[in-house]
Amino acid sequence: MIVPFMPQATGKSGRPFNDHRLMTEGIIYRYRAGIPWRDLPEHFGPWQSVWKRHRRYSLDGTWDTVLAALLTRADAAGLIDWEVSVDSTVNRAHQHGTNMARTTGGPSNDKNLLIEPEDHAIGRSRGGLTTKVHALVDGNMRPLVLFLGPGQGGDSPLFENLMEAVKARQARAGQVRTCPARAMADKAYSSKAIRAYLRERGLQCVIPEKEDQKDNRKRKGSAGGRPVEYDREACKRRNVVERSFNTMKQWRGLATRYDKLALTYRSTTVLQAVFIWSTA
Template sequence: MSRSAVLSDSQWALIQPVLPSSTGRAGRPFRDDRHVVEGIIYRYRCGLPWRDVPAEFGPWQTLWKRHRRYSGEGVWDEVLSVLLTDADARGLVDWSVSIDSTINRAHQHAANLPRDTGAPSNYTNLREEPADHAIGRSRGGLSTKIHALVDGHGRPLVLLTSPGQAGDSPMFPYLMDQLRIARSGAGRPRTRPERVRADKAYSSRAIRAHLRERGIEAVIPQPSDQIGHRIRRGSRGGRPPGFDRDDYKNRNVVERNFATFKQWRGLATRYDKLAITYRGGAVLRAITIWSKALIGAHSH
């Protein structure tokens, strides 16, 4: 297999029917979809400038425009949604989910657009480019965070981006709101996991109350300052929250998910100027992960 090989025929058979060229949408059909999609994947896998993607994938301008369009119109999200529906119907989705974030350095090519660092981001409309382009200044310089909600096997269900200095806890409700896996038959989409595993950064009354109200088990340890505050209050501090220490050991799947993501150099370092296209690359990575899982299930 050549170094430029990207998608297997089986993977393409899962992805291609959801793309605009196959769903009868208005506009001129894209006959070169596979080459272009593979070129986009190749670019993120290798971390190349768009101009340096091998000519065998087609003109670099076409790759960029198609990725910008598919990211902005939610096509990549739609493809991932279809794959998740199929995976859930086959029992492949483990609903004991984990949440965390990873911080990625923004290359100088990604950070040369004007940005409003004080503007609030709209995480309910993923097609709208945030005013800060999801780039912020943290200890390591300009950076972006990828926030992920993964299933019990570490496969991504929801992906969001934020500036690098943003906290993890405020992103929790947005990640949970985006968790919607449609049923293959009749019925409303599934939105409620069995349990949520998260580290101490997510230990807050609001998050625990949110999970408790929805009947979701919280597997979240308390930081030492919260423990000390409760003890100092005595009986008024209430009982300590339940915590399954053995189950918490399974949270490492989210860390392994990030290790898998960062095998794509274009995600480990952000080269994209737009948050929409950078997140689109992350969703595309999730598409390749789930398509492989579905192919594995078919073969068995």
């Protein structure tokens, strides 16, 4: 299903890439088991070849291309539930993935996903050195967009980037689906800027208001504006994004970050999304 969207060029030895399935299964095996690359079973061939293939596909955006193609097919078949939910999860970074020099405050939230951030999307939070996966999922808890950031980074700054990255193409050529039916998130995303952004796009906002925001509004009286209204029944379905993170962390190599480079680690989250959508 996905091989037409993968590179068909020859390697340095001049042989074509005719082992896509074996290499992909080797990559998936490594992250599902959470083992070092050197411990990859011999069935998959030299571990260096499997690692280099994943590294190459991470750098050239192959996994993103495959996911976009699968989303195009899914949207044409009506398989995407456009009631989307946004959230993030914090994953602990293993010492094997943190022994690189990094500059704090690097562009981890850059929209260009194929640029390695200076801090490698690793930050120090109360849980130690961590990285944060930001996700936008559909109503069936299947990932549509996946970003990476440092563990101490905020959630709301990436909301608009996640929404803008929804690029599932519709069946008619030239049209791109960029407007979900509604957007749901928890109180961490409660801000006037996010609500204004969703209003401008004509999207229903299902985001509860923070308690301190309620208190500030009430203190201002009539100048504080109207209370925030949202569909409370729809908000009960927001847990699809939490369940999606639970599925993601079934891959032990994603639950704990062993990768030094943010590009490689994020591409693995995209590969898991490819795995999920290929069975949709």
